[in-house]
Amino acid sequence: MSLLGDRQQLAYIASQAADARVNVELETEGMTLNIGPQHPATHGTLRIIARLDGEQVIWAEPSAGYMHRGYEKLTEVRTYPQVTALVNRIDWLGSFANEVPFILAAEKLMGVEAPSRAQHIRTILFELSRIANVSLFLGDLGVQLGAVTPVFFAFRDREYVLNLIEAATGGRFHPNFDRIGGLKEDLPAGFIDETRNVMKKLRTFCDQIEDLLFGNEIFQSRTRGIGVIPKDVALQYGMSGANLRASGVDWDLRRDQSLPMAWNKVDWKVITHPDGDSFARCWVRLQEVRESTRIVDQLLDTIPAGPVMAKVPKIIKVPEGEAWVSTENPLGEMGYYVVSQGDMGPFRVKIRSASFNNISIVPWLLKGVYVPDIITILASLYFILGDIDR
Amino acid sequence: MNAAVLSADLAYWAQSLLRVLGGLVAVLLPAGTIVYLFLFKMMSFMQSRLGPMEAGPYGSMQLFAEVGKWLQKEDIYPARADKFLFKIAPLIVLASTFLLVAVVPFGPDAWFTDFEAGVFYMLAVSSVSVLGILIAGWSSANKYSLLGGLRAAGQLIAYELPMVLAVVGVVIQAGTMNMQGIVVAQNAGSMFGWDGLGNPYVLTQFVGFVIFMIAVQAELTQTPFDMPIAESELVSGYMTEYSGFRFLIFFIGEFATAGVFSMIASVLFLGGWAVPFSWFGWTNLNDIDNWMNVAGPLILFTKMVVLSFIIMWVRFSFPRFREDQLQRFAWKVLIPVSLVNIMLTAIFKVAF
Amino acid sequence: MFPLSSTTDSTTEAPRDEIRDTEIARVIAALNGAVLDSLVKPNDDMWIRVSADSWVATGNTLKSLGYSYFCFLSAIDWMPSPFGKGEDDPTDPPKECDTAVKQGYAGGSTRFQVLARVMQPFSSLGINIKVDVDDAVMAIDSWSGVYAGANWHERETHEMFGIGFNGHPDLRNMYLPTDFEGHPLRKDFPLLARIVKPWPGIVDVEPLPGDDDEEEGEAS
Numbered sequence: 001m002s003l004l005g006d007r008q009q010l011a012y013i014a015s016q017a018a019d020a021r022v023n024v025e026l027e028t029e030g031m032t033l034n035i036g037p038q039h040p041a042t043h044g045t046l047r048i049i050a051r052l053d054g055e056q057v058i059w060a061e062p063s064a065g066y067m068h069r070g071y072e073k074l075t076e077v078r079t080y081p082q083v084t085a086l087v088n089r090i091d092w093l094g095s096f097a098n099e100v101p102f103i104l105a106a107e108k109l110m111g112v113e114a115p116s117r118a119q120h121i122r123t124i125l126f127e128l129s130r131i132a133n134v135s136l137f138l139g140d141l142g143v144q145l146g147a148v149t150p151v152f153f154a155f156r157d158r159e160y161v162l163n164l165i166e167a168a169t170g171g172r173f174h175p176n177f178d179r180i181g182g183l184k185e186d187l188p189a190g191f192i193d194e195t196r197n198v199m200k201k202l203r204t205f206c207d208q209i210e211d212l213l214f215g216n217e218i219f220q221s222r223t224r225g226i227g228v229i230p231k232d233v234a235l236q237y238g239m240s241g242a243n244l245r246a247s248g249v250d251w252d253l254r255r256d257q258s259l260p261m262a263w264n265k266v267d268w269k270v271i272t273h274p275d276g277d278s279f280a281r282c283w284v285r286l287q288e289v290r291e292s293t294r295i296v297d298q299l300l301d302t303i304p305a306g307p308v309m310a311k312v313p314k315i316i317k318v319p320e321g322e323a324w325v326s327t328e329n330p331l332g333e334m335g336y337y338v339v340s341q342g343d344m345g346p347f348r349v350k351i352r353s354a355s356f357n358n359i360s361i362v363p364w365l366l367k368g369v370y371v372p373d374i375i376t377i378l379a380s381l382y383f384i385l386g387d388i389d390r
Numbered sequence: 391m392n393a394a395v396l397s398a399d400l401a402y403w404a405q406s407l408l409r410v411l412g413g414l415v416a417v418l419l420p421a422g423t424i425v426y427l428f429l430f431k432m433m434s435f436m437q438s439r440l441g442p443m444e445a446g447p448y449g450s451m452q453l454f455a456e457v458g459k460w461l462q463k464e465d466i467y468p469a470r471a472d473k474f475l476f477k478i479a480p481l482i483v484l485a486s487t488f489l490l491v492a493v494v495p496f497g498p499d500a501w502f503t504d505f506e507a508g509v510f511y512m513l514a515v516s517s518v519s520v521l522g523i524l525i526a527g528w529s530s531a532n533k534y535s536l537l538g539g540l541r542a543a544g545q546l547i548a549y550e551l552p553m554v555l556a557v558v559g560v561v562i563q564a565g566t567m568n569m570q571g572i573v574v575a576q577n578a579g580s581m582f583g584w585d586g587l588g589n590p591y592v593l594t595q596f597v598g599f600v601i602f603m604i605a606v607q608a609e610l611t612q613t614p615f616d617m618p619i620a621e622s623e624l625v626s627g628y629m630t631e632y633s634g635f636r637f638l639i640f641f642i643g644e645f646a647t648a649g650v651f652s653m654i655a656s657v658l659f660l661g662g663w664a665v666p667f668s669w670f671g672w673t674n675l676n677d678i679d680n681w682m683n684v685a686g687p688l689i690l691f692t693k694m695v696v697l698s699f700i701i702m703w704v705r706f707s708f709p710r711f712r713e714d715q716l717q718r719f720a721w722k723v724l725i726p727v728s729l730v731n732i733m734l735t736a737i738f739k740v741a742f
Numbered sequence: 743m744f745p746l747s748s749t750t751d752s753t754t755e756a757p758r759d760e761i762r763d764t765e766i767a768r769v770i771a772a773l774n775g776a777v778l779d780s781l782v783k784p785n786d787d788m789w790i791r792v793s794a795d796s797w798v799a800t801g802n803t804l805k806s807l808g809y810s811y812f813c814f815l816s817a818i819d820w821m822p823s824p825f826g827k828g829e830d831d832p833t834d835p836p837k838e839c840d841t842a843v844k845q846g847y848a849g850g851s852t853r854f855q856v857l858a859r860v861m862q863p864f865s866s867l868g869i870n871i872k873v874d875v876d877d878a879v880m881a882i883d884s885w886s887g888v889y890a891g892a893n894w895h896e897r898e899t900h901e902m903f904g905i906g907f908n909g910h911p912d913l914r915n916m917y918l919p920t921d922f923e924g925h926p927l928r929k930d931f932p933l934l935a936r937i938v939k940p941w942p943g944i945v946d947v948e949p950l951p952g953d954d955d956e957e958e959g960e961a962s
Contacts, residue, residue, distance in 0.1 A: 031533060033533050033534075033537075034533075055537075055541075055713060064916065064917065065915075065916060065917030065918065068917035068918070070926065072902075072927060073926055073927055073933055074933070076823065076929075076933070077933055077936065108786065142709065145709035145710060146613050146614065146616065146708070146709040146710030147613075147707065147708060147709040147710075148433075148437075148613075148706060149436055149437050149706055149707060152437035152438055152439060153437075153438065156438055212707075213709070216708060216709060218614055218708055218709050218710070218711055219709050221711075221712075221715055222709060222710075222711075222712060222715075232810065233890070235810045235811045235812070235863060236810065236812055236889050236890045236891055237812065237889075237890055237891035238811065238812040238813055238814070238889075238891040249863055250864070251863045251864055251866075253866065256864065256865070256866040257866045258785075320846075321846070321847070322789075322846050322847045322870075323786070323787075324787055324859065324868070324870065326813075333813070335813070335814075337814075337816075337857070337859070337870075339818060339846055341822070341844070341846075347822075348818050348819070350814065350816045350818075350857070352813060352814040352859075356894065356895075357812075357814075357891055357894075360891055360893065360894040361891075364890070370712060370713070370714070371537065372617070372712045372713065373712070389917060
């Protein structure tokens, strides 16, 4: 109680005031523009401090941390199921995908493997989260660039996916469905047929977006050649997911890693694009949604029968050890480094979130671009604040 | 509705009152129609939603609800804003709309003023709104507004030129700068000897029509030319700091100007308030019956709705241009094409 | 797949083991004695621990060996928390906590260790690198010259653990306000939420009826 004393609180307030004063100063050599933290373009409370010369950026610096919730500290006082519930909220648009790597890491340490039906259903829900997440990206892409219509189609079609997730797990945004050893419960009746219908609707949605947005000449001229990230720079910064594949790196953790999930049981392609510009990133994500719908269709055809939960003790104590599991989340590579010392909760969890690395390239990338291009680049890099700030 | 010489019996003050009322209606009725029909309903239907449905049947009273909402807001302005400039900026923008509508003919005798150089006046006065936007951007003491105002200045001035050049073709073909004269020339004229449709310049001056509509889209700062507003970057650009009644003036002004420009476009290209004279056997302005004074505004209104439909439709479909792409488009594409158009028009006018 | 602990069969797992074993041997050879300890978990992952002086050289060597993808860089504080989980009734006498420092894989000799992970793209082979951070010095060299992405990770590690990074261009706070005092992820920095207000779960909560399999079994 006496640890966060008055002095500390006063220091915190003083630093906030100092940071706020930066906004008001008008400097003569170029203008310092504050984009955010409240701004329609940034997906959340991201603040970008840009020094402009007219309409060109001299340097730009993202200032993250407006949404820092202290996840890694919180995990140290929670049990594994509690951490699962907590971790849903890192990437809140595709939230089932956040639970999976953590549960897999805990299962690795315990030496249990979920039954194959549970693995299948996990993969289906994982891909559904990806579809929900990226379809919102596609709609939001239009809004960032000025086309106000596609976003409504995106939200309308995303509702179908969210209804599916709610039917299976009980929660639209925070399913909290994964458990060490399997899943909380089995799928409801009618899920498989309903999912097939929804996948058809989403393929139609992808076609619509391709027509409406990607085929538009203005969109192309706004995104082609903007924000080119070469391959080696992308790897050095740790960019992952669609951003990396759009720079021509043929690497997908679903295919190139062996995890107890069902991706290697179905037939699908990894999509890359050689250009590395904003258009490439958007295009790769669009095609990935299409591929995801095909993956889900194939998985639905081959769900094995069986239990959805392995035999695990009632009170779960994970043996000592360290484990790292990362998966190809909608935003990129998300991984958990779980350190356990034999307790009911982890000793230390390092959450490696994709958007943190994806945004770390922004200072390098934004030199010399125009102000509208800042928005285009940020939109194409696609981050979620909860993922950056944890 | 707008009678200049309706009857000699009315006193001067009555005539003036009528003109003022007529002017208000001529500006506000298109604004209201466009806002309800296109902004509320058409945009919503395009986005697979219903739009306002609560206020009145099918949300028809929504506009009044909006006006009431804006009117009852607190009149605030930024502490460091230049108060006088901040307050008059929206009025300048609205003033240009009223100045524009003064020269639009609504019927054979229903007009406010009948300039011999109506087109010239119209093009000159449409630039007054640029001043208002610049003043709004500068006086708001806000970096975003400043950026929006500067972008607007560049864009609006750049797109004045294609507009002017597109209209020159019409003037060459009509042989007069008088707006009423242009209407008569279109409807009394004939195409290759057939006068069933008159001579609407949208057919012969199609290129000019397209350029004019694009330039109008840019003059109204509508997407795809809405860099000055650019909602996802500048959060309303030069209008960011305005709220309450002042924002309402900007809002109404935007759509009123859209309506007035559509009216002007229909006068210049679609034949204005008239239908082809051959349908009724008229040959010139004096032949026209008096009922055309009532029907004329309605016909003009219909044509205006059609053209603003196109403007709004493009607005809701396209992403926006970047500022330099916008300028490049104006200077390197639109102006050369309109110059070629003028040349060809002149050649054909002499040849045929 | 991950073998269940009772059925480890080294002969059928050998091919994947060999990949990692040869790989780690190649890495250790290239690093020329900088490696203090190493561990390979078959079918799982590789760990090495290097000395603090050779931290940057390790990074450069790994980059030249093909580990061009920078995954993350962070730190681990091996001291168990003296505050426990904060789930105890504040009116009870404080429990005895064992604060002995005990490191994990690939050993260690200090309380703080910096942990980094780099991967080879395409083959998805990754290697975890640990380095001891001396308590007196509390600083190691910066990796921002080796992998550009380490810049932000080092800033976050610095503010959360108090570990300095020599040669970092701009070591300021990532998340926390500029004047924040303390380093939150250290185990002796308490979780303030549990200190300011007693944990609501202290009161015994009835388990949901019929939900025995998923009961967390938590009762204070």
